[in-house]
Each structure stands twice: as structure tokens, then as C-alpha cells.
Amino acid sequence: MISAKNITKKYGKHVALNNVSLEVSKGEVFALLGPNGAGKTTFVKSLLGLVSLSGGELSLFDKSVSDSSSRVGVSYLPEKFSFHNYYSVYDCVKFFGQMHGLKGDDLHQKVQSAISRVGISDISDSKLNKISKGQLQRTGIATLLVSDSKLIILDEPFSGLDPLGIKDLKDIIASLAKEEDKAIFINSHILSEMEKICDSMAVLNKGEILVQGKIEEILAGEELEEYFYKLIKDVK
Numbered sequence: 001m002i003s004a005k006n007i008t009k010k011y012g013k014h015v016a017l018n019n020v021s022l023e024v025s026k027g028e029v030f031a032l033l034g035p036n037g038a039g040k041t042t043f044v045k046s047l048l049g050l051v052s053l054s055g056g057e058l059s060l061f062d063k064s065v066s067d068s069s070s071r072v073g074v075s076y077l078p079e080k081f082s083f084h085n086y087y088s089v090y091d092c093v094k095f096f097g098q099m100h101g102l103k104g105d106d107l108h109q110k111v112q113s114a115i116s117r118v119g120i121s122d123i124s125d126s127k128l129n130k131i132s133k134g135q136l137q138r139t140g141i142a143t144l145l146v147s148d149s150k151l152i153i154l155d156e157p158f159s160g161l162d163p164l165g166i167k168d169l170k171d172i173i174a175s176l177a178k179e180e181d182k183a184i185f186i187n188s189h190i191l192s193e194m195e196k197i198c199d200s201m202a203v204l205n206k207g208e209i210l211v212q213g214k215i216e217e218i219l220a221g222e223e224l225e226e227y228f229y230k231l232i233k234d235v236k
């Protein structure tokens, strides 16, 4: 679903991604991990076509990311979800449903079901400027659930959520992961959460991939946090 072959991104003289290669396949929950400034956001922006690469090949569903149709079937949740303040939660999720081609009763049912799945049915009619940060983030998650996107890209999805929100999101990710035709790509710092929900990972540091593969095989019984800190310390 995602294929990066030797991709490089330079901002002026600064190399943010250096010869990065990685693959994300159907059915995977994939974590891109790395310290501040490692290049994670640059990688996500490259997938979304928001920055142009300096070299290499990056594709979604076997189409180059330079072709915007490669992003049909992709949903993205930014770290801080935002939308027009004067929309209600319902209308916001409905807008995303309409963007994915849903109509009539089907649209209404899917919007209601997405809102209920993230536990905010009680504030469905509230305007976005009248709800909390965590409720707004849950609204963002509902916008992902309303469509049947095959690739879901989550940027720091746990940020702004309370422990209950984190638990709900982990359950949602786990249930989406059961759908074998989907892949979930997560960019996050919260290592403890990643270990429980992801099956594959790559660690980026200073624009370079240090390790990549199945989490269980990489960790071989070690805790992810411990493994990560040792790995980063060793290459500093």
C-alpha cells in the first residue's frame, strides 16, 4: 500500500530524509517512530503530496504520490484535527462522508454510527467551537470511520486524548486492523501505546532508517521503550 524506494528530501542543504526505503502492506498496523526532527512528518507530508521529494520513488497503491489519484482510498488524521468552527459535529462528519460519495440514508446511518463509535453522540449537534480538544479529536476520528478508506494515516493520534480516549482509539484501531484489506500507518511518540497496537515498525533517526520489520521479531522480548532508547543512544 505504501512503497518508498530510496527517497530523499532536502530542505535547502538540510537532508530531512536520506535514502529511506520502506514498505507497508495490506492488513498491517505500521508505526513510524523516531525522536524529534527525525523526519517523520516530512515522510507523512511526502505521502500526502505536501512536499516534493528530492529523489527516489514513493508510491501509494502502486501509483506515484506525484499523481493525486494515488490518494483515492487514503484517509488522514492530523495531530490536531480542525474544521470550520460553525459546523456541528454531525455536519462535519457528514461533510467527510459526502466527500467519499455517500448519500441519503446510507450517509445518515454511517455518520451516526461513526459518531457513536467514538462516544460523542451526546454532542452530535454541538458546534465545533463549543466542544473540548479531546471531543474535537474524537470528531476527527469519526471522519475517518465514515468512509471505507483502505489506508489510514494517523499523525500522533493519541495527543490530546484522555486515558479513556486513548483506550477507545486503541480499540478502534484494533477493530480496523481486523479488516484485512486495510492498512494503518501511525506516526507517534507514545511508544507504550505503539507496542500494543502495531505489528510492524520502522525507526527513523536524522533522516535515516535504523531498523524496520515486525515488532515482535525486532524486540525479541525486550520492551519497545527500552529498545528504542538504546538504539537512539547508540547512534548519537
Ligand SMILES: Nc1ncnc2c1ncn2[C@@H]1O[C@H](COP(=O)(O)OP(=O)(O)OP(=O)(O)O)[C@@H](O)[C@H]1O
Pocket: 011, 014, 015, 016, 034, 035, 036, 037, 038, 039, 040, 041, 042, 043
Ligand atoms: N520546511 C522546512 N524547512 C527547513 N527544514 C525543515 C522544514 N521542515 C522540517 N525541517 C527540518 O527537517 C528535519 C525533519 O523534520 P520533521 O518535521 O520531518 O521531523 P519529525 O520527526 O516529524 O519531528 P517531530 O517529532 O519533532 O515532529 C528537522 O531537522 C527539521 O528542522
